[in-house]
Amino acid sequence: MRTCSSLPVTAVAALLAAASFVGCGSDDPRVEASADAGSPADAATFDSGLDPEPDAGPFDAGLAPEPDAGSCSVAECPPLACRIASCASGSCAYAAAEDGAACLESGEAGLCHAGSCRTAFRHTRGLCVVADFADATLEGHTGAGLRSLTDVRAMLEQMERHWWWLSLGTHRMEWELTRIRLDQPLSDEAFSDWAEYRDAVVGKLAETVDLGDFDADGDGLLDTMWVIASTHDRAPAYVMGGASRHLGANLFVDAQSSQSVAVGAYGNFNHEVCHNLGLPDLYGPFGTIGFLSLMHDSWALPANGLSAFDRMKLGWFEPRRIDQTTRRVELEPAEQAFSAVRVATARAAEYFLIEHRRRPEAGYGSAPAERYDGLAIFHVFEPGHQGMDPPLLKLEPADGAMAPDTFPQPADFWAPETGAGHFVARSHLTGGELFRIENLERTARGLRLDVVMLPDASSPADNLLANGSFEDGAGPLPDGWQTGAWLDEPDTFAWDTAIRHEGARSARISNLGAPNDAHFSQQVGGLTPGAPYLLCGWLRGEAIVGYEDASAGANLCLMGGWTRSPGPFGTFDWQEQCAAFSADSNEVTVGCRLGFYSSTATGTAWCDALTLTPLQSAF
Numbered sequence: 001m002r003t004c005s006s007l008p009v010t011a012v013a014a015l016l017a018a019a020s021f022v023g024c025g026s027d028d029p030r031v032e033a034s035a036d037a038g039s040p041a042d043a044a045t046f047d048s049g050l051d052p053e054p055d056a057g058p059f060d061a062g063l064a065p066e067p068d069a070g071s072c073s074v075a076e077c078p079p080l081a082c083r084i085a086s087c088a089s090g091s092c093a094y095a096a097a098e099d100g101a102a103c104l105e106s107g108e109a110g111l112c113h114a115g116s117c118r119t120a121f122r123h124t125r126g127l128c129v130v131a132d133f134a135d136a137t138l139e140g141h142t143g144a145g146l147r148s149l150t151d152v153r154a155m156l157e158q159m160e161r162h163w164w165w166l167s168l169g170t171h172r173m174e175w176e177l178t179r180i181r182l183d184q185p186l187s188d189e190a191f192s193d194w195a196e197y198r199d200a201v202v203g204k205l206a207e208t209v210d211l212g213d214f215d216a217d218g219d220g221l222l223d224t225m226w227v228i229a230s231t232h233d234r235a236p237a238y239v240m241g242g243a244s245r246h247l248g249a250n251l252f253v254d255a256q257s258s259q260s261v262a263v264g265a266y267g268n269f270n271h272e273v274c275h276n277l278g279l280p281d282l283y284g285p286f287g288t289i290g291f292l293s294l295m296h297d298s299w300a301l302p303a304n305g306l307s308a309f310d311r312m313k314l315g316w317f318e319p320r321r322i323d324q325t326t327r328r329v330e331l332e333p334a335e336q337a338f339s340a341v342r343v344a345t346a347r348a349a350e351y352f353l354i355e356h357r358r359r360p361e362a363g364y365g366s367a368p369a370e371r372y373d374g375l376a377i378f379h380v381f382e383p384g385h386q387g388m389d390p391p392l393l394k395l396e397p398a399d400g401a402m403a404p405d406t407f408p409q410p411a412d413f414w415a416p417e418t419g420a421g422h423f424v425a426r427s428h429l430t431g432g433e434l435f436r437i438e439n440l441e442r443t444a445r446g447l448r449l450d451v452v453m454l455p456d457a458s459s460p461a462d463n464l465l466a467n468g469s470f471e472d473g474a475g476p477l478p479d480g481w482q483t484g485a486w487l488d489e490p491d492t493f494a495w496d497t498a499i500r501h502e503g504a505r506s507a508r509i510s511n512l513g514a515p516n517d518a519h520f521s522q523q524v525g526g527l528t529p530g531a532p533y534l535l536c537g538w539l540r541g542e543a544i545v546g547y548e549d550a551s552a553g554a555n556l557c558l559m560g561g562w563t564r565s566p567g568p569f570g571t572f573d574w575q576e577q578c579a580a581f582s583a584d585s586n587e588v589t590v591g592c593r594l595g596f597y598s599s600t601a602t603g604t605a606w607c608d609a610l611t612l613t614p615l616q617s618a619f
């Protein structure tokens with residue numbers, strides 16, 4: 001162990017003032033190598049996760065010392081996990097070690113977070129694959145971008161550190177690096193399209209690597225793979241970016257000289273990792289989340305964080321659920337703690353997530369010019385997406401103004417000082433008032449508020465469907481519904497009296513022969529073109545199995561398009577599913593369906609209590 005006492009006083013003071021780590025006390029060569037890198041972006045990331053608040057911990061006291069280099073030796077300071085010792089005024093002082101640095105706690109190996117050693121965390125192994133061509137290797141490239149395995153490892157390390165911070169030290173993403181050589185020489189025509197390229201990479205990789213070693217969540221799919229294509233300065237069409245699933249692997253692809261590689265936008269790569277783990281994009285024509293999520297703004301350096309919505313969907317935490325008036329709810333800044341509430345509404349499809357967001361002064365999340373510090377109120381509409389109104393996620397602005405496809409402004413955060421008044425939540429489904437926020441005030445830990453539920457006085461919107469509960473009819477099948485299937489098989493459709501969610505009957509689809517795509521459908525008129533609508537219904541499933549890479553089991557859909565509800569497989573009890581859409585014309589044909597286009601399934605599905613209702617604009 002080196003001591004600090006030989007360092008120039010000014011150097012020690014500067015390092016302490018930056019609350020950064022000092023090389024002494026760390027025997028991790030990785031830490032020292034990184035410290036020497038010294039680019040502005042690198043320096044900033046080292047500060048990430050370090051609590052700038054004075055109440056961060058007992059060891060931060062006395063960190064504004066007049067270092068006295070001569071009177072104490074760091075070697076004499078008791079070693080503390082994830083704390084860097086230095087000498088100040090003749091006694092030992094400690095600063096938080098770098099986030100993600102290796103540590104030991106009671107003999108157990110861990111990683112540092114916010115100055116303490118974490119030994120219990122989720123662990124996912126990502127697989128990075130350098131994909132050379134028959135006649136072109138990564139090292140053969142001389143321009144900007146990744147030109148060696150050392151370059152790649154450095155990028156992976158940045159991604160690992162960022163991920164550790166994103167997860168507040170609860171999820172370690174550890175990247176392993178391998179390489180393959182494709183049979184094809186490098187050319188713009190080596191593969192006919194991106195899918196053929198990705199299939200070839202995964203296929204070649206599977207010859208030497210057990211993809212099952214990279215399935216931490218046990219769903220049978222490789223969790224995340226980053227393919228770096230050794231395309232030198234070329235950008236063949238088949239090496240397009242973005243996340244997808246091929247041959248049982250979730251992956252994303254970059255050319256070795258792509259723009260995000262060239263500028264070192266590691267946030268972009270972790271954005272794609274988030275896709276591999278199931279998160280949707282939050283940018284789009286109706287996006288409003290901006291720098292509050294890496295899923296909207298992934299280019300910033302240092303990289304941004306994630307919203308409560310993302311963190312919840314990744315399974316990192318479960319926000320406290322509020323479904324009745326609750327007072328004195330305290331929220332810590334989400335940059336430091338998993339702290340958010342989920343305010344429920346009468347419908348599972350619609351809820352609110354409220355968190356306290358405060359722009360860090362340095363490091364990850366500090367890139368936005370806007371200094372914000374207040375409540376971020378996210379209006380979640382599960383069937384939506386950022387390309388429609390109402391969107392999946394909308395920031396409800398404190399100043400009342402938030403245009404689609406814009407970033408938040410400081411005045412969009414709810415704070416006691418802004419005098420913006422009470423927040424009143426309104427439903428996208430009914431337009432009715434749902435809850436109010438009162439008595440917002442600052443506390444030592446963050447923000448405190450009351451959530452006051454309001455009686456929804458609005459009446460439910462009229463159901464545009466006829467016989468949506470499948471109760472009426474005189475023949476063998478319910479009135480108002482047509483049936484159709486990819487394969488004509490006997491006994492596919494039935495009107496069930498034994499199993500139903502509401503009333504006395506439901507509609508049943510049985511694909512008991514060959515895998516099939518079968519549906520009950522109804523054509524509906526009188527829609528307003530361009531206006532948003534919500535199709536919901538209750539579905540039940542028994543032994544639903546998709547054929548090969550089927551995308552959907554039991555679902556609600558618009559016939560003739562790609563809009564559908566999630567469409568789960570397996571066996572499940574009655575569950576509400578919804579699909580939202582903007583009407584293309586004044587007519588639409590909706591379906592309750594087992595299977596989908598290019599996606600067949602076997603098993604049985606029941607449909608009941610279908611509704612089609614207009615939605616409110618979110619803006």
Ligand SMILES: [Ca+2]
Pocket residue numbers: 214215216217218219220221222223
């Ligand atoms: Ca998996």
Ligand SMILES: [Ca+2]
Pocket residue numbers: 397399400401402409411412
């Ligand atoms: Ca605004």
Ligand SMILES: [Ca+2]
Pocket residue numbers: 469470471500501502503504505506608609
């Ligand atoms: Ca019914």
